[in-house]
Amino acid sequence: MEITYSIVIPIYNEEANIKKLVKKLQFVAKELKGDCEIIFINDGSNDNSAEELREVYETYENIVVINLVRNYGQTYALAAGFDKARGSIIISMDGDLQHDPEEIPLFIEKLNEGYDIVSGWRKERKDDFITRRLPSRIANWLIGIISGINIHDFGTTFKAYRREVLSKIQLFGEQHRFIPALAFWLGARITEIPISNVIREKGKSNYGLSRTFKVILDLVLLRFLLKYSTKPLYFFGLPGLIFAFAGSGIGIFLLIRKLIRNIHILTEHGPLMFLAILLIIMGIQFISLGILAEIMSRAYYEIQQKRPYIIRNVLIKENKSH
Ligand code: UDP
Ligand code: MG
Numbered sequence: 001m002e003i004t005y006s007i008v009i010p011i012y013n014e015e016a017n018i019k020k021l022v023k024k025l026q027f028v029a030k031e032l033k034g035d036c037e038i039i040f041i042n043d044g045s046n047d048n049s050a051e052e053l054r055e056v057y058e059t060y061e062n063i064v065v066i067n068l069v070r071n072y073g074q075t076y077a078l079a080a081g082f083d084k085a086r087g088s089i090i091i092s093m094d095g096d097l098q099h100d101p102e103e104i105p106l107f108i109e110k111l112n113e114g115y116d117i118v119s120g121w122r123k124e125r126k127d128d129f130i131t132r133r134l135p136s137r138i139a140n141w142l143i144g145i146i147s148g149i150n151i152h153d154f155g156t157t158f159k160a161y162r163r164e165v166l167s168k169i170q171l172f173g174e175q176h177r178f179i180p181a182l183a184f185w186l187g188a189r190i191t192e193i194p195i196s197n198v199i200r201e202k203g204k205s206n207y208g209l210s211r212t213f214k215v216i217l218d219l220v221l222l223r224f225l226l227k228y229s230t231k232p233l234y235f236f237g238l239p240g241l242i243f244a245f246a247g248s249g250i251g252i253f254l255l256i257r258k259l260i261r262n263i264h265i266l267t268e269h270g271p272l273m274f275l276a277i278l279l280i281i282m283g284i285q286f287i288s289l290g291i292l293a294e295i296m297s298r299a300y301y302e303i304q305q306k307r308p309y310i311i312r313n314v315l316i317k318e319n320k321s322h
Helices: 018-031 049-059 074-084 101-112 130-149 165-168 176-186 209-229 233-263 270-302
Strands: 003-011 035-042 061-070 089-092 117-122 159-162 190-195 311-315
Touching: 003 074, 018 035, 018 049, 018 101, 035 049, 035 074, 049 061, 049 233, 049 311, 061 074, 061 176, 061 209, 074 089, 074 176, 089 101, 101 117, 101 159, 101 190, 117 165, 117 176, 130 176, 159 165, 159 176, 165 176, 165 311, 176 190, 176 209, 233 311
Parallel strands: 003 035, 003 089, 035 061, 117 190
Antiparallel strands: 061 311, 089 159, 117 159
8 A cells, every 4th residue: 555644753752642642643644535654763762652652553553663772863863754754745743742633634735735845833832932932933033034935933843745855855963943944945845834832741841942052053054055065165265265365465565565675574563474374374274174075065965875873673564565
């Protein structure tokens, strides 16, 4: 049987939520036109999640469980799930019941209108304002500006994708929130739908304010990836050239003073001389960095098939087509 939908759910210490979530999902899976698989990625949980997942795997036919060897973080867990997904439509969501499976058909409906990505929008968020909503608001605004995509909420994992779009994207760091941006760059059509946002009842959130800093660094990287990943030499080389020219300009000026007026440069123009040296060294450094980045970016594009995670084992029923 062909699988149409893959629902991908990363799990890190969600023992209290798994069974309830699976019940809700099975209910929705029955409503969907087309076969559906549910892929859980156990991201190195140290509670009873692995056991819970094994139980639901044994109870239901349509469940796949991927156990990672350690905790890699939500982004890599998602990537592991995306890589195993067999459906032509892939839905990602959280395993903590903050996302309501009953909203899945709305995502699919929207995809069928001709979009490649449908992103959830937590229109009325219930999270804490200072540690969660404010940083998220700023991050969303910045990602929107940098990527040129007009959606409100990049942060939520509740999204639906066409498989072709996801297969083109490699995920690193905390970058799952950049999937729309990276996909848009590859020509995907993107839209959003409002989703309900409920408070986590069981287990605890794995994130706090510290995530904000990672997101800022990833933003810098996003900017770089979107504009310069194939031409890093321009990114580093341009300031490099400016520094080198400025430094050489000052150097020549000092040299002329020395030759014509025979001024003692070190005592008369000490700071200026050191500035010239500094600028020239910085220029050389930047250009070298650009060349290194250029070499690395080529290697990066060549080894894209490499996976940044290791799977311990996979529970999958082999009678379904691969
Ligand atoms: N998660 C994961 N690995 C991690 C942290 C979280 O797989 O290292 C999962 C977690 O089990 C949940 C989803 O990612 O299904 C979102 O995590 P969480 O609810 O902690 O994030 P929040 O909703 O607070 O942003
Ligand atoms: Mg959550």
